[in-house]
Amino acid sequence: MAIRKIEAADAGLPVFDLSGIDGHTGGHVFDLSSHARAREALGFGLKVRDPGFNIFVVGEDRSGRMTATLSYLEEALAGGKRPDDWIYLNNFKRTNEPLAVRLPAGEGRKFRDAMTTLVPQLREALHQAFSRGEYQQSTNEFEMAMRAEVSKGIETARVVAESAGLSLVQSPQGLMVVSLGEDDKPRDTSELPEAECKAMEEAGQEVSGILADVNREAVRHQAKFSEQVNDLNNSVAETAVSGLMDELGNSFQEHQGLNRWLIAFRVDVIENIELFREAGEAAEVPPAAPKPSQPTPEERYAVNLLVDNSDMSGPPIVLEGNPTYENLFGRIEYRQVGGVLQTDFSLIQPGALHRANGGILVLRAESIAADGGSWTQLKSALRDGVVRMEEQYRSGGIPVAGAPKPAPVPLDVKVVIVGGPRWYYTFFSVDPEYQAYFKVKAEIDGDMDTTPENLACYAGLVQGFATKHGATTCTPDAIEYLLGYASRLAFDREKLSARFELVEDIVNEAIYAARADGDKQVVRAAVQAARASRRSRNSRVEDRTHEGIQRGSVLISTTGEAVGQVNGLTVRDMGDHAFGAPSRVTARTSVGRRGVTNIERETMLGGPIQQKGAMVIQGFLSGLFARSMPLSFNASITFEQSYGGVEGDSASIAEVLSILSDLSGAPLRQDLAVTGSMNQHGDVQAIGGLTNKAEGFHRVCVEAGPLTGTQGVVFPRSNEPSLVLDDHIVKDMAAGRFHAYSAAHVDEAIELFTGIPVGIPDENGQYSADTVYGRVAAQLIEFDRALDERDA
Numbered sequence: 001m002a003i004r005k006i007e008a009a010d011a012g013l014p015v016f017d018l019s020g021i022d023g024h025t026g027g028h029v030f031d032l033s034s035h036a037r038a039r040e041a042l043g044f045g046l047k048v049r050d051p052g053f054n055i056f057v058v059g060e061d062r063s064g065r066m067t068a069t070l071s072y073l074e075e076a077l078a079g080g081k082r083p084d085d086w087i088y089l090n091n092f093k094r095t096n097e098p099l100a101v102r103l104p105a106g107e108g109r110k111f112r113d114a115m116t117t118l119v120p121q122l123r124e125a126l127h128q129a130f131s132r133g134e135y136q137q138s139t140n141e142f143e144m145a146m147r148a149e150v151s152k153g154i155e156t157a158r159v160v161a162e163s164a165g166l167s168l169v170q171s172p173q174g175l176m177v178v179s180l181g182e183d184d185k186p187r188d189t190s191e192l193p194e195a196e197c198k199a200m201e202e203a204g205q206e207v208s209g210i211l212a213d214v215n216r217e218a219v220r221h222q223a224k225f226s227e228q229v230n231d232l233n234n235s236v237a238e239t240a241v242s243g244l245m246d247e248l249g250n251s252f253q254e255h256q257g258l259n260r261w262l263i264a265f266r267v268d269v270i271e272n273i274e275l276f277r278e279a280g281e282a283a284e285v286p287p288a289a290p291k292p293s294q295p296t297p298e299e300r301y302a303v304n305l306l307v308d309n310s311d312m313s314g315p316p317i318v319l320e321g322n323p324t325y326e327n328l329f330g331r332i333e334y335r336q337v338g339g340v341l342q343t344d345f346s347l348i349q350p351g352a353l354h355r356a357n358g359g360i361l362v363l364r365a366e367s368i369a370a371d372g373g374s375w376t377q378l379k380s381a382l383r384d385g386v387v388r389m390e391e392q393y394r395s396g397g398i399p400v401a402g403a404p405k406p407a408p409v410p411l412d413v414k415v416v417i418v419g420g421p422r423w424y425y426t427f428f429s430v431d432p433e434y435q436a437y438f439k440v441k442a443e444i445d446g447d448m449d450t451t452p453e454n455l456a457c458y459a460g461l462v463q464g465f466a467t468k469h470g471a472t473t474c475t476p477d478a479i480e481y482l483l484g485y486a487s488r489l490a491f492d493r494e495k496l497s498a499r500f501e502l503v504e505d506i507v508n509e510a511i512y513a514a515r516a517d518g519d520k521q522v523v524r525a526a527v528q529a530a531r532a533s534r535r536s537r538n539s540r541v542e543d544r545t546h547e548g549i550q551r552g553s554v555l556i557s558t559t560g561e562a563v564g565q566v567n568g569l570t571v572r573d574m575g576d577h578a579f580g581a582p583s584r585v586t587a588r589t590s591v592g593r594r595g596v597t598n599i600e601r602e603t604m605l606g607g608p609i610q611q612k613g614a615m616v617i618q619g620f621l622s623g624l625f626a627r628s629m630p631l632s633f634n635a636s637i638t639f640e641q642s643y644g645g646v647e648g649d650s651a652s653i654a655e656v657l658s659i660l661s662d663l664s665g666a667p668l669r670q671d672l673a674v675t676g677s678m679n680q681h682g683d684v685q686a687i688g689g690l691t692n693k694a695e696g697f698h699r700v701c702v703e704a705g706p707l708t709g710t711q712g713v714v715f716p717r718s719n720e721p722s723l724v725l726d727d728h729i730v731k732d733m734a735a736g737r738f739h740a741y742s743a744a745h746v747d748e749a750i751e752l753f754t755g756i757p758v759g760i761p762d763e764n765g766q767y768s769a770d771t772v773y774g775r776v777a778a779q780l781i782e783f784d785r786a787l788d789e790r791d792a
Contacts, residue, residue, distance in 0.1 A: 002748060003714075003741050003742070003743055003748040003749070003751070003752045004717060004720075004741065004742045004743075004744075005739060005740070005741055006720065006723065006733075006739075006740040006741065006742060007733075008730050008731075008733035008734035009734075010493075010720070010723075011723050011724075011725045011729075011730055011733055011740055012484075012724070012725055012726075012727060012729075012730035013481065013484030013485065013487065013488060013724060013725075013726075013727070014450070014483075014484050014487050014493045014494075014724070015480060015484065016450060016455050016480060016483050016484070018455065018459060018476065018479065018480060018483075028071070028457070029064050029067070029068035029071065029461070029500070030068055030071070030072050031453075031457045032448055032454055032457050032458065032498065033445075033448045033449060033451065033453070033454055034063075034444060034445040034446070034447060034448035034454075034496075034498035035064075035068060035444050035445075035498070037442070037443055037444070037445065038057060038058075038059070038068075038069075038442040038443055038444045039072065039442075041055070041440055041441060041442035041443070042055060042057070042069070042072055042073075042076070042416075042440075042442045043076070044440060045414070045416075045440035045442070046073075046076055046077075046414065048440075051382070051385065052382075052436055052437055052438075052439050053414075053439050053440055054382065054414060054415040054416070054417075054437055054438045054439070054440065055414070055415070055416045055417070055438065055440045055441075055442055056365075056416075056417045056418075056419070056424060056428065056438050056440070056441050056442065057069050057416060057417070057418040057419070057442045057443075057444070058419065058420070058421055058424045058441060058442070058443045058444065059418075059420065059443070059444030059498070060420060060421070060444070060446050060498065060499055061420055061499070062499040062500075062501040062502050063444050063446070063498045063499045063500070063501070064498075064500055064501055065418050065419075065420075065444055066362075066364070066418050067501075068444075069362065069416065069418050069442075070317065070319065070362065073317050073360055073362070073416070074317060077314050077315045077317065077359065077360065078313075078314055079313075079314055080314040080315045081314070081315065082105035082106075082309050082312045082313070082314060082315070082358075083105065083307075083309055083312075083315060083316065083357055083358020083359060083412075084102045084103060084104055084105060084307075084309070084358065085102070085103045085104070085105055085106070085107060085108030085109070085305070085306075085307055085308055085309055085310070086100060086101070086102060086103075086108070086306045086307040086350075086354065086357070086409055087100075087101050087103060087108045087111065087112070087303050087304060087305055087306055088100055088101075088303075088304035088306055088345045088346075088348050088406060088407075089101055089261050089303060089304070089345070090300055090301065090302070090344075090345055091345075092264050092265075092267075092268045095344070095345075096402045096403065096404050096405055097404075097405045097406070097407065098304070098344075098345030098348065098404070098406050098407060099261060099407055100306075100406065100407040100408070100409050101257045101258060101261065102257050102410075103255055103257065103258070104255070105309040105310060105312065106309070106310035107252070107255065108303075108305050108307070108308055108309075108310070109305060109308055109310045111252060111258070111303055112303035112305045114248060114251065114252075115248075115301060115302070115303045116298075116303075118244060118248055118301075119297045119298050119301055121244055122241050122244060122269060122276060122297070123276045123297065125240040125241055125244060126237060126240050126241065126273060126276045126277070127276070127277075128240070129236045129237065129239065129240035130233075130236060130277070135232070135236055138232055139229055139232065142225050142228045142229060142232075143225060145225075146221045146222065146224070146225040149217065149221050150214065150217065150218045150221060153210070153213065153214035153217055153218075154211075154214055156210060156214075157207050157210040157211050157214060160203070160206060160207050160210060163203075233273060234270050237269070237270050237273045238270060241266075241269060241270075245262075245265075245266050245269075248262065249262050265301065268300075269301075272300070275294065275295075275296065275297050275300065276297055295344070299344065299346065302345075302346045304345055304346045304347075304348055306330075306348065306350045306354055306409075307350055307354050307355060307357065309358075314359075315358055315359035315360065316355060316356055316358070316359035316360070317356075317359055317360045317362065318352050318355050318356035318359065318360070318361050318362065319362045319363075320352035320361065320362070320363055321364065321367065322367060323352070323363050323367055323368045323371060323374050323378075324371060324374060325371075325373060325374050325377060325392050326351065326392075327351055327352055328351045328352050328353055328374055328377070328378065329351040329353060329377065329381070329387060329388070329389050329390070330348065330349055330350045330351035330353075330354055330387070330389045331348075331349050331351070331389075331391075332347060332348055332349070332389070332391060332404050332406070333347040333348075333349060334347065335347065343404060344404075345404070345406070348389065348404070348406050351387070351389070353381060353387045353411060353413060354387060354409060356413050357387070357409065357411060357412060357413055358412055358413070359413065359414070360413070360414050360415075360416055361413050361414070361415045361416070362416045362417075362418060363415065363416070363417050363418070364417075364418060364419060365417050365418060365419020365420065365423040365424065365427070365428065366419060366420075366423055368417065369419075369423055369427045369428070373392075378415070379433055379437055381411055382411075382415065382437045383436075383437070384411075385410060385411050385412075386408040386409060386410055386411050387408060387409045387411050388408045389406045389408075391403070391404075415437075415438075417438065424441075444498060445498055446490070446497070446498055446499070447490040447492065447495040447496060447497050447498055448495060448496050448498060449494065449495060449496075450487070450494055450495065450496055454496060455483065455496075458483060458486065458496055458500070459479050459483065461500055461503075462474055462479050462482050462483075462503065462507060463479070465503070465504045465507040465508070466507055466511065466521075466522050469504075469507065469508045469511050470511055471507075471511045471514065471520065471521055471522050472520045472521050473521045473522070474507065474521065474522040475521055475522065475523045475524065477523065477524040478510070478522045478523050478524045478526070478527050480524075481524045481527050481528070482503055482506065482507065482527060483496065484724070485503065485506065485527075485531070486500070486503055487724055488691065488724040489502055489503070491688070491689075491690070491691060491722045491724070492721050492722055492724075493721045493722075493723070493724055494721050495721075506527060506530050506531060506534070507522060507527070509530035509533065509534065510522045510526040510527045510529070510530040511526070512530075513526040513527075513529040513530050513533065514526035528727075535577070538574070538576050538577035539577055539579065541572070541574055541577075541579075542572075542577065542579035542581075545572075545579070545581050546581065546696075546699055546700065546703060549581070549582075549700055549703075550700075550703045550704070554641055555584055555640065555641065556582050556583075556584060556700055557584075557670035558670060558671055558700060558701045558704045558708075558711060559670060559671050559704075559708060559711075560670050560671075561667035561668060561669055561670060562667055562668060562670055563661050563662060563665060563666070563667045563668070564586055564587045564588060564589075564658050564659075564661050564662030564668075565584060565585070565586045565658060565661070565668060565670070566584075566585050566586075566654045566657045566658050566661070566668045566670075566673075566674060566753065567582040567583075567584065567585075567654070567670065567672065567673035567674070567697065568582065568583050568584070568585040568639070568651045568654035568655075568673065568674065568675065569582055569583075569650075569654075569673050569674065569675035569693035569694070569696065569697060569713065569715075570582070570583045570650075570651075570693065570696075571688070571689030571692045571693050571696070573689075578689065578692050579692055579695075579696055580689065580691075580692035580693035580694065580695055580696025580697065581696040581697075581700070582673045582696065582697050582700055583639050583640070583641075583642060583651075584639070584640040584641070585637065585638070585639055585640070585651060585654040585655055585658050586637070586638060586640055586658055587635055587636065587637045587655065587658035587659040587661070587662045588635070588636050588662060589633055589634065589635045589659065589662045589663050589779075590633070590634045590635075590783075591632070591633070591634065591783045591786045591787060592632070592633060592634030592783075592787075593630070593632050593633075593634075593787070594634045595618050595621075595622075595631065595633070595634070595635065596614050596615070596617055596618045596621070596635045596637060596659070597634065597635065597636045597637070598610070598611055598614040598637060598638075599636055599637065599638035600638060600639060600642070600646045601614065605642070605643075605644070605645055605646055606645075606646050606647070607645065607646065607647030607648070609647055609648055609649050610646050610647050610648060610649060610651075612649060613648075613649030613651065613652040613655070613677065613678075614637065614652075614655065616649070616652060616678060616679060616680055617637075617652060617655055617656045617659065617678075619680035620656065620678065620679075620680050620681070620682055620746075621656075621659070623680060623681070624773065625773075625776065625777055625780055627765055628765060629780075629781075629784055630784065631780065632780065632783045632784040632787050633663070633779075633780060633783050635659045635662070635663075637655045637658060637659065639651070648687075648688075649677045650675050650676060650677055650687035650688070650689075651675070652676065652677050652678045653674050653675070653676040653677070653678055653684060653714075653743075653746060653749055654674050654675070654676075656678065656746060657674065657746075657749060657750065657753055660750060660772060660776055661753075661754070663775075663776045663779045663780065664754075664772050664773075664775035664776045664779065665775060665779075666754040666756050666772055666775065667754070668753045668754060669710075669752075669753050669754075669755075671701075671708060671710045671711040671712070672711070672712055672713065672714055672741075672752070672753060673693075673697040673712075673713050673714070674713070674714040674715070674749060674753070675687055675690065675693050675713070675714075675715050675716075676714070676715055676716045676719075676743065676749075677716070678746055682745050682746040682747060683744070683745055683746075684716040684717065684718075684743050684744055684745060684746060684748075684749070685716060685718070686716050686718040686719050686722075687715070687716060687719065690715050690719050690722045690723055691722065691723060691724050691725060693713070693715075694713045694715070694723065694725060694729070694740060695725060695726065695729060697711075697713050698711075698713075698725075698729050698732070698738055701738065707732060707737040707738055708737075709736055709737055710739075711737075711738055711739070712738055712739030712740055712741060713739075713740055713741070714741045714742070714743055714749055714752060714753075715740070715741075715742055715743070716742065716743065716744075717742040717743060717744040718744075719742070720742050723740060750772055751772075754772055756770075756771065756772050757770070757771045757772070758771060758772050758773055759771025759772060759773035759774050761773075
């Protein structure tokens with residue numbers, strides 16, 4: 001196998017044939033093959049109504065996972081049945097435990113409005129009924145009868161008293177028996193004869209006894225009077241409100257959930273008619289026992305319309321962006337009355353679970369994961385199938401008598417969590433209970449094949465982006481360029497990135513660039529200008545890095561040759577901008593038996609994968625040169641002027657080149673840079689970030705002086721589809737000023753960098769002395785001989 005030179009046409013943004021796509025219009029995200037798996041999973045999850053088949057949509061950032069999911073859900077649920085309304089009503093027996101009642105969609109609002117209208121009507125009807133003369137006459141008759149019975153007893157006592165020369169006198173303490181003189185004033189009976197005095201005393205006791213009986217009878221008559229008035233009130237009230245009550249009952253008689261409450265409502269109105277009485281109206285009637293903090297009829301008989309689906313056209317889709325406990329499960333509000341906080345059932349506010357009941361609740365993975373308490377409570381609600389509203393701040397506190405306890409609401413909801421792979425694999429999938437409640441995973445692929453169908457859909461999306469953000473259209477050459485840019489984002493010429501929102505951002509920025517030039521449509525030049533502007537905004541770190549190389553602060557050679565030294569390619573991702581830059585990789589070999597020493601690992605700057613690469617190199621060298629004798633050498637490898645962490649094995653080819661160069665004395669070309677992993681057999685393996693790495697070395701070569709025509713990059717052959725360079729680099733490649741090479745085996749890279757044959761072993765496993773491997777073998781023999789002489 002030989003090194004392969006990449007043609008310029010195979011290194012730039014791919015150009016796709018869009019001739020068969022008329023107008024490039026239309027396109028739905030879920031029509032892309034990258035979203036097909038997720039679309040199928042969503043459809044399955046929505047069809048299955050069994051508990052536990054909730055859905056987790058997994059997709060990379062900016063892949064449209066949320067917008068696509070919401071769009072799909074809206075289409076899937078369009079025309080579906082509206083869920084029921086939910087209302088809270090006063091529980092007349094236990095006022096701190098309001099009742100939850102289900103009503104068909106739209107009936108909740110009707111019932112609330114009917115009750116709002118009814119209460120004033122009841123007040124007016126009762127006012128008129130108790131203001132009629134018949135009612136006043138009846139109460140007067142009851143009172144007169146009571147007074148007549150009491151007066152009869154008092155008159156009997158008066159007759160007995162007068163017969164004994166005594167009189168009854170009204171005092172603040174009631175009727176008293178006294179002896180009056182001729183001046184009608186009480187007289188002193190102590191001067192009377194003893195017999196007369198004794199007779200008066202006996203008569204006084206008799207009269208007092210009669211008065212005591214009269215008082216007892218008066219209490220009984222008063223109770224009878226109150227009972228008569230109460231019966232009259234109930235009868236009058238029943239007559240006054242029955243028509244209105246019957247009309248309300250007939251209007252909602254088909255709703256079984258209301259029937260029992262309407263019966264209790266009728267009874268409660270009759271029992272609490274004093275709530276409806278106007279000030280001063282009840283003066284005719286003995287007052288009932290005082291009831292503190294009595295609500296008004298409007299408050300007592302209010303309807304709390306918790307969930308109103310009257311305006312819905314189908315099942316609700318609720319996106320809760322901040323899923324705290326209160327936002328999910330609802331809350332109980334308080335009002336300040338006379339310096340005291342008070343609440344009742346009318347102040348119960350719904351949560352997202354109430355509003356989504358009968359439909360879909362959509363949550364962002366990172367938001368629900370950030371609130372562990374809400375996640376735990378959500379799982380409990382899904383397990384029990386009800387929404388319980390609790391005041392979380394009371395948890396662990398002293399129990400409060402009469403604290404509100406709203407009745408739980410049965411839950412029928414499909415929960416869809418949308419998030420990135422990081423959240424799915426680090427938080428949700430490791431939760432032992434997760435699989436019990438979220439049995440459907442809808443995963444969006446990170447990229448898609450460049451099939452005609454995908455190209456047509458993607459082109460339609462691009463055109464839609466332009467229209468959405470204010471452009472009249474997107475020209476064909478701009479669409480072709482943006483599709484090529486989508487391949488660049490996918491790091492694969494044969495793929496399109498599913499992170500199409502990044503493409504949308506470029507389209508949006510290109511619109512402003514086009515407007516600056518007086519265009520109303522997006523053209524290729526505007527897209528290129530938008531990309532250039534974005535790079536300029538985000539490339540401060542990259543510019544400072546390359547400035548250090550250009551000024552010589554960081555040592556990088558782009559011409560000449562050197563032993564044990566090679567340009568490795570690295571990439572840095574700053575989050576909003578990724579860029580490549582070369583790093584000098586060196587090796588020094590000497591007599592010894594330690595083998596390969598990774599300085600980065602020794603200094604705790606290298607990660608485990610980087611150390612694995614170093615150990616693979618040890619295995620590769622042992623397989624080549626330790627078949628007949630021990631591998632006796634020390635080799636230290638390092639990234640020069642690297643003071644931060646290093647991770648990954650993409651520098652393995654650079655490291656093995658520098659070791660072999662130092663062992664053989666064969667100089668390595670400094671006008672080339674290399675990246676690539678390898679296995680113990682020397683096969684070159686794929687790496688990431690190739691485009692950024694290649695562009696980084698090209699920039700260093702350009703800034704170091706005119707391109708020499710020999711400079712270039714070497715990378716794994718399996719990465720050929722990953723090379724998607726910008727236009728200016730492709731032009732240099734086409735002109736022969738810059739080159740790109742792919743290698744399938746480390747031997748190919750050795751020959752390219754040294755210009756010396758790598759060597760083929762003979763039947764005895766020996767290499768020719770004029771080859772790289774022959775020179776390495778000779779050096780190793782010298783090292784081994786030196787060790788033997790030292791040990792001897």
